[in-house]
Amino acid sequence: MQSSIAIKDHDRKGDECVELNDGMTVADLHVHTTRSDGTLTLDAVPEAAHSAGVEVVALTDHDRMQPALDAPVTERDGVTLVHGVELRVDAGALRVDLLGYGVEPTPALTALVDEIQRDREQRGRAIVECVEDRLGVTLDIEPRPGIGRPHIAQAIDESSADEEYQDAFEHLIGSDCPCYIARDIPTFERGREVLAEACGVVGLAHPLRYRDHAAALDLTADLDAVERYYPYAHDTDPTPVDRAVEAHNLLVTGGSDAHDRQLSRAGLDSAATERLLATLDRQTAG
Numbered sequence: 001m002q003s004s005i006a007i008k009d010h011d012r013k014g015d016e017c018v019e020l021n022d023g024m025t026v027a028d029l030h031v032h033t034t035r036s037d038g039t040l041t042l043d044a045v046p047e048a049a050h051s052a053g054v055e056v057v058a059l060t061d062h063d064r065m066q067p068a069l070d071a072p073v074t075e076r077d078g079v080t081l082v083h084g085v086e087l088r089v090d091a092g093a094l095r096v097d098l099l100g101y102g103v104e105p106t107p108a109l110t111a112l113v114d115e116i117q118r119d120r121e122q123r124g125r126a127i128v129e130c131v132e133d134r135l136g137v138t139l140d141i142e143p144r145p146g147i148g149r150p151h152i153a154q155a156i157d158e159s160s161a162d163e164e165y166q167d168a169f170e171h172l173i174g175s176d177c178p179c180y181i182a183r184d185i186p187t188f189e190r191g192r193e194v195l196a197e198a199c200g201v202v203g204l205a206h207p208l209r210y211r212d213h214a215a216a217l218d219l220t221a222d223l224d225a226v227e228r229y230y231p232y233a234h235d236t237d238p239t240p241v242d243r244a245v246e247a248h249n250l251l252v253t254g255g256s257d258a259h260d261r262q263l264s265r266a267g268l269d270s271a272a273t274e275r276l277l278a279t280l281d282r283q284t285a286g
Contacts, residue, residue, distance in 0.1 A: 025267035027056035029082065029276070030099065030205065030227065030255025036061035037148040038259045042068055046077035052264035056273055058082035058255065060099055063116040064146055065109070072102035072200060072284045073277065082280070085113070086205060088183070089191035096216050098191055099227065099253065102200030102280040109198040112186060117145035119184045127152055130179035131172055135161045149173050150259070192222060200283030201276065203253050206230045207241055217244045225276075229254025231265040251276055 032038030033045065038061070040048055049057050057079060059066050069083040083103040088095060103109070124147035128139055131152065141147075141155035153168035163171060172179045186194070195202045203225030209232065210216040217240055220226050228241050229252075245252060252272050256265035268276070 024269060025264045026054055026270050027273040028054050028255045028258065028263045028267040029058035029253045030060050030257045031057050031263060032061050032259045033059055035064045035066060036146050037150040040261055042066060045081065046079040048261045048263050049079045054264050054267060056080040056082065057263065058084040058101055060084035060086040062086050062148060063088065063113050065103055065105055065113060072104055073280055087191050087195060088185045089188045090185050091188040091219055093215055094210055094212055095185065096210060096219065097205035098195055099203045099205045100195040100199035102284055103198055104284065106198040108194045112194050120147055121145055123181050123183055124152065126181050127173055127179050131156060134179060137161045188219060200280040201225050201251060203227060206257065208232060208236045213240060217241065220244045220250055221248050225251035225253050227254060228252040229266040229268065231256055251279060
Protein backbone atom coordinates (compact mmCIF):
# COMPACT_ATOMS: atom_id res chain seq x y z
CA MET A 1 0.00 0.00 0.00
CA GLN A 2 1.37 3.39 -0.96
CA SER A 3 0.95 6.68 0.86
CA SER A 4 -0.62 9.75 -0.72
CA ILE A 5 1.76 11.95 -2.68
CA ALA A 6 0.87 15.60 -3.05
CA ILE A 7 2.28 17.38 -6.07
CA LYS A 8 1.22 20.94 -5.45
CA ASP A 9 2.81 22.88 -2.62
CA HIS A 10 0.99 25.06 -0.11
CA ASP A 11 1.87 28.45 1.24
CA ARG A 12 1.69 29.61 4.84
CA LYS A 13 -1.89 30.80 4.35
CA GLY A 14 -3.22 27.31 3.80
CA ASP A 15 -3.94 26.97 0.08
CA GLU A 16 -5.05 23.43 -0.66
CA CYS A 17 -2.84 20.93 -2.44
CA VAL A 18 -3.66 18.58 -5.25
CA GLU A 19 -2.99 15.00 -4.14
CA LEU A 20 -2.42 11.68 -5.80
CA ASN A 21 -4.10 9.31 -3.37
CA ASP A 22 -2.63 5.85 -3.86
CA GLY A 23 -3.64 4.60 -0.43
CA MET A 24 -4.62 5.58 3.07
CA THR A 25 -2.37 7.98 4.95
CA VAL A 26 -2.38 7.19 8.66
CA ALA A 27 0.66 9.20 9.78
CA ASP A 28 1.71 12.79 9.12
CA LEU A 29 5.29 13.03 10.32
CA HIS A 30 6.04 16.67 9.54
CA VAL A 31 3.79 19.11 11.40
CA HIS A 32 4.51 22.54 12.87
CA THR A 33 2.78 24.20 15.81
CA THR A 34 2.84 27.57 17.50
CA ARG A 35 6.16 26.55 19.08
CA SER A 36 7.63 27.75 15.76
CA ASP A 37 5.69 29.12 12.80
CA GLY A 38 2.59 26.92 12.75
CA THR A 39 -0.96 27.90 13.63
CA LEU A 40 -1.90 24.77 15.58
CA THR A 41 -1.50 24.74 19.33
CA LEU A 42 -0.40 21.47 20.87
CA ASP A 43 -3.85 20.96 22.36
CA ALA A 44 -5.47 21.42 18.94
CA VAL A 45 -3.36 18.78 17.20
CA PRO A 46 -5.54 15.74 18.06
CA GLU A 47 -8.68 17.39 16.67
CA ALA A 48 -6.84 18.33 13.46
CA ALA A 49 -5.55 14.77 13.19
CA HIS A 50 -9.02 13.30 13.62
CA SER A 51 -10.37 15.69 10.99
CA ALA A 52 -7.66 14.58 8.57
CA GLY A 53 -8.10 10.90 9.36
CA VAL A 54 -4.56 10.36 10.65
CA GLU A 55 -3.63 8.38 13.72
CA VAL A 56 0.01 9.43 14.20
CA VAL A 57 1.45 12.95 14.12
CA ALA A 58 5.08 13.98 14.52
CA LEU A 59 5.52 17.49 15.89
CA THR A 60 8.61 18.84 14.16
CA ASP A 61 8.89 22.52 14.97
CA HIS A 62 11.79 24.52 13.62
CA ASP A 63 14.75 24.36 16.01
CA ARG A 64 12.45 23.90 19.03
CA MET A 65 11.22 21.04 21.17
CA GLN A 66 7.83 20.52 22.79
CA PRO A 67 8.34 20.90 26.58
CA ALA A 68 4.82 19.60 27.29
CA LEU A 69 5.65 16.19 25.81
CA ASP A 70 7.29 14.08 28.49
CA ALA A 71 8.19 11.08 26.34
CA PRO A 72 9.47 10.37 22.81
CA VAL A 73 6.07 8.94 21.85
CA THR A 74 2.85 9.73 23.71
CA GLU A 75 -0.89 9.52 23.16
CA ARG A 76 -3.44 12.31 23.43
CA ASP A 77 -7.14 11.95 22.73
CA GLY A 78 -6.62 8.83 20.64
CA VAL A 79 -3.75 10.24 18.57
CA THR A 80 -0.15 9.06 18.82
CA LEU A 81 2.19 12.04 19.07
CA VAL A 82 5.85 11.67 18.16
CA HIS A 83 8.10 14.26 19.75
CA GLY A 84 10.22 15.58 16.90
CA VAL A 85 12.29 18.55 15.81
CA GLU A 86 13.35 20.05 12.47
CA LEU A 87 16.89 21.38 12.47
CA ARG A 88 18.47 23.49 9.72
CA VAL A 89 22.13 22.60 9.20
CA ASP A 90 24.98 23.74 6.98
CA ALA A 91 26.26 20.97 4.72
CA GLY A 92 28.82 23.17 3.01
CA ALA A 93 27.50 23.55 -0.53
CA LEU A 94 23.90 23.76 0.67
CA ARG A 95 21.75 24.09 3.74
CA VAL A 96 19.39 21.23 4.52
CA ASP A 97 16.80 20.33 7.13
CA LEU A 98 17.13 17.31 9.39
CA LEU A 99 14.13 15.71 11.07
CA GLY A 100 14.69 14.12 14.46
CA TYR A 101 12.01 11.71 15.68
CA GLY A 102 11.51 10.37 19.21
CA VAL A 103 13.20 13.25 21.01
CA GLU A 104 14.55 12.69 24.51
CA PRO A 105 16.13 16.06 25.33
CA THR A 106 19.84 15.93 26.10
CA PRO A 107 22.01 18.74 27.46
CA ALA A 108 23.67 19.03 24.04
CA LEU A 109 20.36 19.35 22.15
CA THR A 110 18.96 21.79 24.70
CA ALA A 111 22.09 23.95 24.45
CA LEU A 112 22.01 23.83 20.65
CA VAL A 113 18.38 24.87 20.27
CA ASP A 114 18.88 27.63 22.87
CA GLU A 115 21.82 28.91 20.83
CA ILE A 116 19.79 28.79 17.63
CA GLN A 117 16.85 30.59 19.23
CA ARG A 118 19.08 33.42 20.46
CA ASP A 119 20.30 33.83 16.90
CA ARG A 120 16.71 33.68 15.57
CA GLU A 121 15.68 36.46 17.95
CA GLN A 122 18.62 38.69 17.00
CA ARG A 123 18.10 38.02 13.31
CA GLY A 124 14.37 38.67 13.60
CA ARG A 125 15.01 42.02 15.25
CA ALA A 126 17.44 43.00 12.49
CA ILE A 127 14.98 42.03 9.73
CA VAL A 128 12.10 43.89 11.39
CA GLU A 129 14.22 47.03 11.78
CA CYS A 130 15.30 46.84 8.14
CA VAL A 131 11.70 46.45 6.91
CA GLU A 132 10.45 49.29 9.11
CA ASP A 133 13.21 51.61 7.90
CA ARG A 134 12.71 50.69 4.27
CA LEU A 135 8.91 50.96 4.24
CA GLY A 136 8.45 53.66 6.85
CA VAL A 137 6.02 51.54 8.87
CA THR A 138 5.87 50.03 12.33
CA LEU A 139 5.37 46.29 12.46
CA ASP A 140 3.28 44.81 15.26
CA ILE A 141 5.71 42.04 16.13
CA GLU A 142 8.14 41.51 18.96
CA PRO A 143 11.33 39.53 18.26
CA ARG A 144 11.31 36.40 20.42
CA PRO A 145 12.51 32.79 20.45
CA GLY A 146 10.84 30.87 17.66
CA ILE A 147 10.39 33.88 15.39
CA GLY A 148 10.76 33.19 11.69
CA ARG A 149 10.27 35.02 8.44
CA PRO A 150 6.64 33.82 8.09
CA HIS A 151 5.84 35.72 11.30
CA ILE A 152 7.46 38.85 9.88
CA ALA A 153 5.72 38.43 6.53
CA GLN A 154 2.39 38.20 8.33
CA ALA A 155 3.19 41.38 10.29
CA ILE A 156 4.03 43.15 7.03
CA ASP A 157 0.74 41.96 5.53
CA GLU A 158 -1.17 43.33 8.54
CA SER A 159 0.69 46.67 8.57
CA SER A 160 -0.07 49.85 6.63
CA ALA A 161 2.44 48.81 3.95
CA ASP A 162 1.22 47.97 0.46
CA GLU A 163 3.05 44.63 0.45
CA GLU A 164 1.04 41.50 1.20
CA TYR A 165 2.33 38.23 2.64
CA GLN A 166 3.80 36.76 -0.53
CA ASP A 167 5.09 40.17 -1.67
CA ALA A 168 7.12 40.34 1.52
CA PHE A 169 9.03 37.19 0.58
CA GLU A 170 9.40 38.17 -3.06
CA HIS A 171 10.58 41.75 -2.52
CA LEU A 172 11.76 42.24 1.06
CA ILE A 173 12.76 39.26 3.16
CA GLY A 174 13.27 36.40 0.71
CA SER A 175 16.75 35.19 -0.17
CA ASP A 176 18.77 37.89 -1.97
CA CYS A 177 16.16 40.53 -1.02
CA PRO A 178 17.23 43.80 0.65
CA CYS A 179 16.11 42.85 4.16
CA TYR A 180 17.17 39.23 4.08
CA ILE A 181 19.61 38.18 6.78
CA ALA A 182 20.98 34.64 6.91
CA ARG A 183 20.82 32.66 10.12
CA ASP A 184 23.81 31.17 11.87
CA ILE A 185 23.23 27.43 11.91
CA PRO A 186 25.19 24.37 13.04
CA THR A 187 27.18 22.23 10.66
CA PHE A 188 25.65 19.06 9.30
CA GLU A 189 28.10 17.01 11.35
CA ARG A 190 27.27 18.76 14.61
CA GLY A 191 23.53 18.73 14.00
CA ARG A 192 23.51 15.06 13.04
CA GLU A 193 25.60 14.09 16.07
CA VAL A 194 23.43 16.02 18.53
CA LEU A 195 20.21 14.67 17.03
CA ALA A 196 21.52 11.11 16.90
CA GLU A 197 22.21 11.26 20.63
CA ALA A 198 18.76 12.65 21.46
CA CYS A 199 16.48 11.00 18.88
CA GLY A 200 15.58 7.47 17.89
CA VAL A 201 15.59 8.29 14.16
CA VAL A 202 17.26 11.11 12.21
CA GLY A 203 16.27 11.74 8.61
CA LEU A 204 16.61 14.19 5.75
CA ALA A 205 13.58 16.40 5.09
CA HIS A 206 12.09 17.03 1.62
CA PRO A 207 15.19 15.97 -0.39
CA LEU A 208 13.82 17.09 -3.75
CA ARG A 209 13.38 20.70 -2.61
CA TYR A 210 17.10 21.42 -2.59
CA ARG A 211 18.76 22.92 -5.65
CA ASP A 212 21.19 19.99 -5.70
CA HIS A 213 19.09 17.08 -4.56
CA ALA A 214 21.80 14.59 -5.49
CA ALA A 215 24.20 16.22 -3.03
CA ALA A 216 21.47 16.36 -0.40
CA LEU A 217 20.68 12.67 -0.86
CA ASP A 218 24.36 11.81 -0.51
CA LEU A 219 24.06 12.99 3.09
CA THR A 220 21.62 10.17 3.84
CA ALA A 221 24.57 7.77 3.99
CA ASP A 222 25.05 9.10 7.53
CA LEU A 223 21.34 9.17 8.46
CA ASP A 224 18.60 6.72 9.42
CA ALA A 225 15.77 7.92 7.18
CA VAL A 226 14.61 10.13 4.35
CA GLU A 227 11.32 11.95 3.77
CA ARG A 228 9.96 9.99 0.78
CA TYR A 229 6.46 11.53 0.74
CA TYR A 230 6.11 15.31 0.66
CA PRO A 231 3.76 17.87 -0.98
CA TYR A 232 6.19 19.38 -3.47
CA ALA A 233 5.24 22.45 -5.48
CA HIS A 234 5.61 20.55 -8.76
CA ASP A 235 5.56 17.02 -10.06
CA THR A 236 8.67 15.16 -8.94
CA ASP A 237 10.37 11.90 -9.78
CA PRO A 238 11.02 10.00 -6.53
CA THR A 239 13.45 7.59 -8.19
CA PRO A 240 16.59 9.27 -6.70
CA VAL A 241 15.02 9.04 -3.23
CA ASP A 242 14.17 5.39 -3.75
CA ARG A 243 17.73 4.69 -4.84
CA ALA A 244 19.05 6.31 -1.65
CA VAL A 245 16.61 4.27 0.45
CA GLU A 246 17.92 1.06 -1.11
CA ALA A 247 21.59 2.06 -1.08
CA HIS A 248 21.66 3.12 2.56
CA ASN A 249 18.91 0.87 3.97
CA LEU A 250 16.89 3.90 5.08
CA LEU A 251 13.59 4.14 6.83
CA VAL A 252 10.97 5.99 4.83
CA THR A 253 9.15 8.94 6.37
CA GLY A 254 6.58 11.38 5.02
CA GLY A 255 4.55 14.38 6.01
CA SER A 256 2.70 17.46 4.92
CA ASP A 257 5.03 20.09 6.42
CA ALA A 258 1.79 21.58 7.73
CA HIS A 259 1.94 25.09 9.10
CA ASP A 260 -1.85 25.34 9.27
CA ARG A 261 -4.62 23.00 10.42
CA GLN A 262 -4.73 20.84 7.31
CA LEU A 263 -2.85 17.61 7.96
CA SER A 264 -2.42 14.56 5.71
CA ARG A 265 -1.38 16.33 2.51
CA ALA A 266 1.28 13.62 2.46
CA GLY A 267 2.35 10.92 4.87
CA LEU A 268 2.79 7.22 5.52
CA ASP A 269 0.54 4.21 5.21
CA SER A 270 0.06 1.81 8.11
CA ALA A 271 2.93 -0.56 7.24
CA ALA A 272 5.55 2.19 6.96
CA THR A 273 4.19 3.82 10.11
CA GLU A 274 4.50 0.59 12.07
CA ARG A 275 8.12 0.19 10.94
CA LEU A 276 9.00 3.69 12.12
CA LEU A 277 7.23 3.33 15.47
CA ALA A 278 8.84 -0.07 16.04
CA THR A 279 12.26 1.46 15.38
CA LEU A 280 11.57 4.30 17.80
CA ASP A 281 10.40 1.80 20.40
CA ARG A 282 13.59 -0.23 20.07
CA GLN A 283 15.85 2.80 20.11
CA THR A 284 14.25 4.44 23.12
CA ALA A 285 14.09 1.11 24.99
CA GLY A 286 17.80 0.64 24.39
